[in-house]
Amino acid sequence: MKKLLCLTFVLTTIFVKTNAQSASFIEDSIAIKQISDITLPNTVAYENLRFLCKKIGHRLSGSIGAEKAVQATFNMLKQAGADTVYLQPCMVTHWVRGVGEQAFIFVNGKKQPLTFTSLGNSEGTNNKWVQAPIVEVKSMSQLHTLGNAVKGKIVFFNIEMNQQYVSTGRAYGEAGIGRRAGAAQAAKYGAIAAIVRSLSTSNDDNPHTGTMAYNDSFPKIPAIAISTNQSNEISKQLKQGANVSVQFKSNCKMLPKAKSYNVIGEIKGSTLPKEILTIGGHLDSWDLAEGAQDDGAGCVQSIDVIRAIKQAGLQPQRTIRAVMFMNEENGSGGAAAYLENAEKQQEQLIFAIETDGGGFTPRGFGLDMALDKKEKIRSWAKLFYPYGVYDFTGVGSGADIDDLKKLGTAVAGLSVDGQRYFDLHHSKLDTFEQVNRRELNLGTINMAALLWLISKYGL
Ligand SMILES: [Zn+2]
Numbered sequence: 001m002k003k004l005l006c007l008t009f010v011l012t013t014i015f016v017k018t019n020a021q022s023a024s025f026i027e028d029s030i031a032i033k034q035i036s037d038i039t040l041p042n043t044v045a046y047e048n049l050r051f052l053c054k055k056i057g058h059r060l061s062g063s064i065g066a067e068k069a070v071q072a073t074f075n076m077l078k079q080a081g082a083d084t085v086y087l088q089p090c091m092v093t094h095w096v097r098g099v100g101e102q103a104f105i106f107v108n109g110k111k112q113p114l115t116f117t118s119l120g121n122s123e124g125t126n127n128k129w130v131q132a133p134i135v136e137v138k139s140m141s142q143l144h145t146l147g148n149a150v151k152g153k154i155v156f157f158n159i160e161m162n163q164q165y166v167s168t169g170r171a172y173g174e175a176g177i178g179r180r181a182g183a184a185q186a187a188k189y190g191a192i193a194a195i196v197r198s199l200s201t202s203n204d205d206n207p208h209t210g211t212m213a214y215n216d217s218f219p220k221i222p223a224i225a226i227s228t229n230q231s232n233e234i235s236k237q238l239k240q241g242a243n244v245s246v247q248f249k250s251n252c253k254m255l256p257k258a259k260s261y262n263v264i265g266e267i268k269g270s271t272l273p274k275e276i277l278t279i280g281g282h283l284d285s286w287d288l289a290e291g292a293q294d295d296g297a298g299c300v301q302s303i304d305v306i307r308a309i310k311q312a313g314l315q316p317q318r319t320i321r322a323v324m325f326m327n328e329e330n331g332s333g334g335a336a337a338y339l340e341n342a343e344k345q346q347e348q349l350i351f352a353i354e355t356d357g358g359g360f361t362p363r364g365f366g367l368d369m370a371l372d373k374k375e376k377i378r379s380w381a382k383l384f385y386p387y388g389v390y391d392f393t394g395v396g397s398g399a400d401i402d403d404l405k406k407l408g409t410a411v412a413g414l415s416v417d418g419q420r421y422f423d424l425h426h427s428k429l430d431t432f433e434q435v436n437r438r439e440l441n442l443g444t445i446n447m448a449a450l451l452w453l454i455s456k457y458g459l
Helices: 002-039 044-056 064-079 140-150 170-176 177-188 228-239 292-311 331-347 371-378 381-387 402-407 437-457
Strands: 085-094 104-106 110-111 130-137 154-157 193-198 223-226 244-249 253-267 274-282 318-325 348-354 362-366 410-416
Touching: 002 085, 002 292, 002 381, 002 437, 044 064, 044 292, 044 437, 064 085, 064 253, 064 318, 085 331, 130 140, 130 228, 140 154, 140 177, 154 177, 170 177, 177 193, 177 223, 193 244, 223 228, 228 244, 228 371, 253 292, 253 331, 274 292, 274 437, 292 318, 292 437, 318 331, 318 402, 318 437, 348 402, 348 437, 362 371, 362 437, 371 437, 381 437, 402 410, 410 437
Parallel strands: 130 154, 154 193, 193 223, 274 318, 274 348, 348 410
Antiparallel strands: 085 253, 104 110, 104 244, 130 244, 253 318, 362 410
């Protein structure tokens, strides 16, 4: 009899528990469907992006565009219905391209124009012509092998993105060594400039810019990028034994740091307002285009998460905070200010997610946190399937939130279909027309759903 009672108790417990679980599953499904129904047909985020791209244009840190974008997104957050909207001051890198970038290539003495872009944070030539023969390297170790043989030359880092990888982000990370550190390493051996193959997955004529950094122990030589087509052509000529030299001039330079802002909007949590969930993108962009996919898309999605939750009439228990980070591209001044402020205020940033892979079709979430937290998020996987998100195996978060791990924050990133991202990333092709409204909104829906669940169940 005792055994039977015990069994009845166990079965009842399982039944009640399963029922409770399925009841909450249904409840959560309904909430997410509400978010989706409101968001998928919506044009607000898309029109906000159009405004950022077409009315403001590029938003390089320290530029007038960046300043205007601060005001514009402040207004957008208000319109979205955020309970509080405010600016968080930060100091940002102020690098300017200047005008008059010009280059020629000489192949066996034959002169032809060469299209290039200075890399972000690079020194320019002060409008003086720089000319030297070029030496091609396919890897950093090849440069080290050549050593002082590159003295007085221009080193050409022809490091290709590995097209065998399914993850374009992985290929970008690996091949990016030339852009990030090429000039510093070439200067160590006496080179006078560095040319890098653009980090692009397509073969075309567009140079892609991006940030680079110097090493204070070596001279600050100018660094520029050329297109993938041009890189292939130069490589072919060199293989055929041609004498190839490049002549170029530029006027880019680094100015003293400038004051700017992160733009922040919040929905205050109803029962646990001190526990904060951050969602963010970065407001600054490179100056060759409109910064539509990188990362205007992430900003308008973050704003739209606020709008969607408010409009669905959902009241999160924990605070949801959308942040437009400033200066991600070439200094991370915004991220540093956010972290510093959180430390000072002893904020409980329990979770943060960044969307900085473009507003493409979402596939999943990168999760960088303790295993039990990952497991908790993964237990909700089925709720996301109707909205195209299925992959919870990634580990990447975002450059602006990664350091929040120091505070114990669980960080995540929206994973999207990245096959087209690096065709246009940091080039003149990154325009509003490249963003699809429905893909953009699907990203918003999935992030809003994730934030809603964490606001309800914690992490
Ligand atoms: Zn970005």
